Amino acid sequence: MSRTDKLARSYNPPVGLLIITTCAALCGCIPALYIMYRGLSAIGNTYAPNLTLLMTLVMNTLSFGVLAALIAGILGTLHAIIIERTDIIFPNIWRFLVCTPFVIPPYVSALCLLALLRPHGLFEKWLVAQGLSSYGALPFDAIFGVTGSSIVIGICLSPYVFFPVSAALRQGSGHFMEMAKQNGVPFWRRQLHITLPHLAPAIGGGMLLVLLYALADFGVPALLRLPTFSTTIYSRFAGDVDRGGAALLSLPLMAITVILLLVQDKLFGHGVIQSARAWAPQRLVRLERFATSTYLILGMTILLSVGTPLSMLLYWLVSPVSPAEQASFVPYGQLLFIMVQTVAYAILNASIIVIVAFVCARTLRRAGTLGYILSRTAQIGYALPGIVVALSVVLVSTRLLPVAVIGVVPLGIALFIRFVPQAIQGIDVALMQIAPTLEDAGRSMGQNVYQVLRRVIVPLSSPGIQTTWALVFLGIIKELPATLILRPAGFDTLAVRIWMPTSDGFTAAAALPALLLVLCAVIPFSLIFRTQSNVAETVKQPM
Amino acid sequence: MRYRLMYFLLSSILVASCGFAAPVNQASVEEKTTRSLVTLPADTTLIVYSGRSEALIKPVVDAFMAENPSITVLLKAGKDSELAAAILEEQANPQADVFITTNMLTTIALAKKSVLSAHEVPGIREIPERYQSKDKMWTPITLRARVIMYNTNLVSADQAPKSFEDLADPKWKGKIAAANSTNGSMQAHIATLIAVSGTRGAARFLEGLVANETTFFGGHTDVRKAVGAGEFAIGIVNHYYYELQRHEPTDNAVAVVYSGQEEGESGLIVNATAAAIIKNSPHPEAAKKFLDFLFETKTQRQFAELNYEYPIVPKISLAPDVRPIVDSQIISTPFEEIAGHVAEAAQLMGSAGVP
Numbered sequence: 001m002s003r004t005d006k007l008a009r010s011y012n013p014p015v016g017l018l019i020i021t022t023c024a025a026l027c028g029c030i031p032a033l034y035i036m037y038r039g040l041s042a043i044g045n046t047y048a049p050n051l052t053l054l055m056t057l058v059m060n061t062l063s064f065g066v067l068a069a070l071i072a073g074i075l076g077t078l079h080a081i082i083i084e085r086t087d088i089i090f091p092n093i094w095r096f097l098v099c100t101p102f103v104i105p106p107y108v109s110a111l112c113l114l115a116l117l118r119p120h121g122l123f124e125k126w127l128v129a130q131g132l133s134s135y136g137a138l139p140f141d142a143i144f145g146v147t148g149s150s151i152v153i154g155i156c157l158s159p160y161v162f163f164p165v166s167a168a169l170r171q172g173s174g175h176f177m178e179m180a181k182q183n184g185v186p187f188w189r190r191q192l193h194i195t196l197p198h199l200a201p202a203i204g205g206g207m208l209l210v211l212l213y214a215l216a217d218f219g220v221p222a223l224l225r226l227p228t229f230s231t232t233i234y235s236r237f238a239g240d241v242d243r244g245g246a247a248l249l250s251l252p253l254m255a256i257t258v259i260l261l262l263v264q265d266k267l268f269g270h271g272v273i274q275s276a277r278a279w280a281p282q283r284l285v286r287l288e289r290f291a292t293s294t295y296l297i298l299g300m301t302i303l304l305s306v307g308t309p310l311s312m313l314l315y316w317l318v319s320p321v322s323p324a325e326q327a328s329f330v331p332y333g334q335l336l337f338i339m340v341q342t343v344a345y346a347i348l349n350a351s352i353i354v355i356v357a358f359v360c361a362r363t364l365r366r367a368g369t370l371g372y373i374l375s376r377t378a379q380i381g382y383a384l385p386g387i388v389v390a391l392s393v394v395l396v397s398t399r400l401l402p403v404a405v406i407g408v409v410p411l412g413i414a415l416f417i418r419f420v421p422q423a424i425q426g427i428d429v430a431l432m433q434i435a436p437t438l439e440d441a442g443r444s445m446g447q448n449v450y451q452v453l454r455r456v457i458v459p460l461s462s463p464g465i466q467t468t469w470a471l472v473f474l475g476i477i478k479e480l481p482a483t484l485i486l487r488p489a490g491f492d493t494l495a496v497r498i499w500m501p502t503s504d505g506f507t508a509a510a511a512l513p514a515l516l517l518v519l520c521a522v523i524p525f526s527l528i529f530r531t532q533s534n535v536a537e538t539v540k541q542p543m
Numbered sequence: 544m545r546y547r548l549m550y551f552l553l554s555s556i557l558v559a560s561c562g563f564a565a566p567v568n569q570a571s572v573e574e575k576t577t578r579s580l581v582t583l584p585a586d587t588t589l590i591v592y593s594g595r596s597e598a599l600i601k602p603v604v605d606a607f608m609a610e611n612p613s614i615t616v617l618l619k620a621g622k623d624s625e626l627a628a629a630i631l632e633e634q635a636n637p638q639a640d641v642f643i644t645t646n647m648l649t650t651i652a653l654a655k656k657s658v659l660s661a662h663e664v665p666g667i668r669e670i671p672e673r674y675q676s677k678d679k680m681w682t683p684i685t686l687r688a689r690v691i692m693y694n695t696n697l698v699s700a701d702q703a704p705k706s707f708e709d710l711a712d713p714k715w716k717g718k719i720a721a722a723n724s725t726n727g728s729m730q731a732h733i734a735t736l737i738a739v740s741g742t743r744g745a746a747r748f749l750e751g752l753v754a755n756e757t758t759f760f761g762g763h764t765d766v767r768k769a770v771g772a773g774e775f776a777i778g779i780v781n782h783y784y785y786e787l788q789r790h791e792p793t794d795n796a797v798a799v800v801y802s803g804q805e806e807g808e809s810g811l812i813v814n815a816t817a818a819a820i821i822k823n824s825p826h827p828e829a830a831k832k833f834l835d836f837l838f839e840t841k842t843q844r845q846f847a848e849l850n851y852e853y854p855i856v857p858k859i860s861l862a863p864d865v866r867p868i869v870d871s872q873i874i875s876t877p878f879e880e881i882a883g884h885v886a887e888a889a890q891l892m893g894s895a896g897v898p
Contacts, residue, residue, distance in 0.1 A: 033549070055866075118774070119774045120769075120772040120773045121772070213824060222761050224778070225761075225897065235723075235725030236725070236762070243628055243631065243632075319792070319793040321792065322787065322790040322791045322792060323790055324598075324787055324790060324850070327598045327599075327602075327849070328597075329595070365782045387625060387628075390625075390629075391628055391629065391632050394632040394633055395632040398632065398634075398635050398636040398638065399635045399636065415629070420864040443814050468663075479896040483678045484621050484622070484625070485625050485626070485629050486620060487619065488617075488619075489591070489592070489617035489619035489639075490617035490618065490619070491619060500596060500597055500598075500620060501598075503596065503622075503762075503764065504596050504598070505764035505765075505767065505768055505787070
């Protein structure tokens with residue numbers, strides 16, 4: 001094991017890379033600058049948020065984010081270890097199933113869960129009808145607030161942890177474990193001292209993404225009645241259109257993001273690299289007497305995370321609707337067109353984002369302090385509420401872009417700001433797993449930087465890159481707040497088509513677009529699975 | 544290979560479910576126009592930002608395009624306040640021609656920031672002056688009444704509150720749902736109370752709600768669903784939320800109370816939806832035509848039928864069973880005066896402890 005950064009910083013990166021990273025960093029700065037600009041000009045003529053409110057918001061937001069990240073971290077790691085390291089039957093099917101929550105937008109999950117489990121909801125009504133309970137006897141209101149919100153986000157985003165951990169487990173070599181075993185180290189201590197440190201960057205990186213997502217999310221806490229920074233910032237735009245106040249409230253959120261990114265670097269920044277020579281296959285753990293409980297754990301989480309929302313959506317699709325709701329249905333032809341449009345736009349944007357993120361991730365650890373600062377700056381936008389990102393892009397694009405190119409470009413920029421951080425994160429983890437010695441070897445054999453990139457770096461990190469692309473694609477097709485504000489008039493995505501009727505409380509009209517969205521998500525899924533299944537082969541090749 | 548099969552199965556299930564659902568939605572699909580949202584620009588393309596839900600404005604837009612084949616309307620529906628914020632940020636290079644809002648306070652705020660352009664629609668003089676913009680910066684379209692809705696399984700008609708003041712009665716402790724202080728209609732409600740019964744009166748109403756442990760939601764859809772489901776006995780909403788809940792296939796045991804209707808009382812609290820033309824808009828002429836169209840009798844009737852609203856133009860028939868309102872029973876304070884109390888309303892809600 002060795003530290004990547006010291007070894008890797010020996011080359012000067014090409015100027016092109018630095019220029020691209022600088023552009024990405026400039027885009028990442030747009031919301032931050034907007035917040036400063038609007039916030040500073042608002043000081044003195046907006047209502048100062050009172051201290052108690054501020055403290056409540058900090059407490060709510062942090063406990064929600066941390067709890068969601070913990071749930072996702074535990075679930076994702078558990079799933080990955082069970083599927084990759086035990087003799088479970090049909091690992092591929094399980095792998096598919098534990099990832100499916102990711103294709104269901106968290107706000108749809110929250111909506112379904114709410115209809116089912118709210119006080120006087122479907123479940124309580126059923127219990128009362130069966131004479132098993134009476135209204136108010138069971139604490140159904142526990143679904144509101146931090147508990148419900150973090151469970152929904154934690155479950156829906158657990159694939160953020162599952163993907164990298166599972167990839168790390170597949171790429172991981174068994175030879176340390178073999179050595180430890182031969183030296184008589186007991187099973188659990190081997191896991192604690194070898195497996196866990198090896199997985200730490202993957203788990204940490206994934207949990208960080210979940211935490212940042214939770215900080216910025218609006219839909220879930222709003223539905224589940226939890227006031228967070230994000231929901232409060234959104235509501236600041238209501239009525240009085242207080243942009244300055246909203247901007248001021250975004251400042252603490254931005255500070256939290258920066259701190260988290262720095263902490264993450266301190267904790268996991270160095271990565272653990274595999275020795276390229278001593279690869280040995282992993283032994284699978286026999287489940288034996290734990291088999292039943294293992295299948296039960298997997299089955300329960302899948303039932304809760306996918307079974308519930310999907311069956312609620314199907315139930316809404318076939319249940320009778322009010323006349324007002326009838327008017328909210330979109331003709332099938334138009335819906336199909338919107339679906340194609342959503343997919344095409346997401347493919348385009350995800351590709352651009354992943355290419356730029358690859359450049360940034362390379363610059364991050366290979367271009368000294370400047371590269372580090374630039375790449376990290378590009379990531380600031382991740383935890384900011386979509387509305388702040390969107391409005392900052394509106395302000396900049398209407399001033400700087402010529403009218404002719406406006407169209408879908410501002411939306412593209414906003415999606416870039418929102419998703420490039422996550423892409424950099426994913427690709428960085430993939431790159432960290434490649435031993436710098438391989439690159440050195442390539443260089444010493446007379447290959448230039450691009451040849452090494454093409455023949456060593458890209459092939460070795462391609463599973464990570466493809467998974468990242470798929471995750472960004474999924475993120476884009478689910479994205480709502482920025483899309484809602486920035487889409488050109490007449491341009492629709494499925495997420496917008498879900499939001500429109502649900503904001504009026506019409507769940508049946510939202511069910512079909514939601515199911516179509518799930519269908520779209522199957523496309524990148526097939527990509528993830530293809531690459532995930534090939535990971536082992538890629539690494540197993542003798543070097 | 545195994546998971547390929549899984550995808551196939553999953554997609555087949557989804558496709559099958561769509562087909563299964565088809566008969567349910569058939570009627571609405573046939574009623575819908577076949578004209579797609581994304582059409583090639585004809586002579587003029589009018590951009591409309593709408594805070595009204597798409598379903599509540601699209602039919603009107605379609606009728607307008609049928610009447611004016613040279614104009615294509617592109618609609619961007621979203622949240623009132625977010626679209627307003629976008630309009631403010633676009634000031635340097637306006638993208639929209641027309642803004643339709645569900646809350647006249649939003650247009651009044653935009654007018655103050657001088658991003659709107661004046662236009663007088665024909666017939667505006669026939670409506671009471673208190674609903675109008677003095678400098679014609681915005682045009683009121685429909686009225687919405689603030690009402691109390693209650694669940695008839697939990698509250699009988701004779702026990703029901705008669706007015707907003709009755710909600711301070713301790714017997715409603717823990718049984719009331721309302722929208723929170725960030726909701727536009729709630730802000731307008733409190734601002735109106737300040738105008739009508741002074742700061743003291745408005746504060747008393749809010750303190751009553753807080754003392755009764757009222758639950759405050761982000762929006763009225765949550766309120767109507769919670770009251771319909773029986774989670775709360777009473778909800779403070781705009782009247783069409785009551786109508787929407789009443790027409791739901793389930794959870795529809797609800798009734799309504801119009802407050803302040805007795806002799807000598809201050810009258811019904813109302814809010815207006817409104818439309819305005821954006822200053823320096825790319826297509827001002829088409830925008831004016833569109834605003835005029837919104838004020839025409841047939842369009843006003845369409846608004847009444849789409850969402851149980853009260854047309855601003857007098858003597859237009861309402862949707863079936865919607866309770867008629869008379870001008871004399873509505874509060875007499877001009878809208879633009881109410882807008883002057885919004886800041887105080889926000890402060891009042893803050894100090895009363897309304898989230």
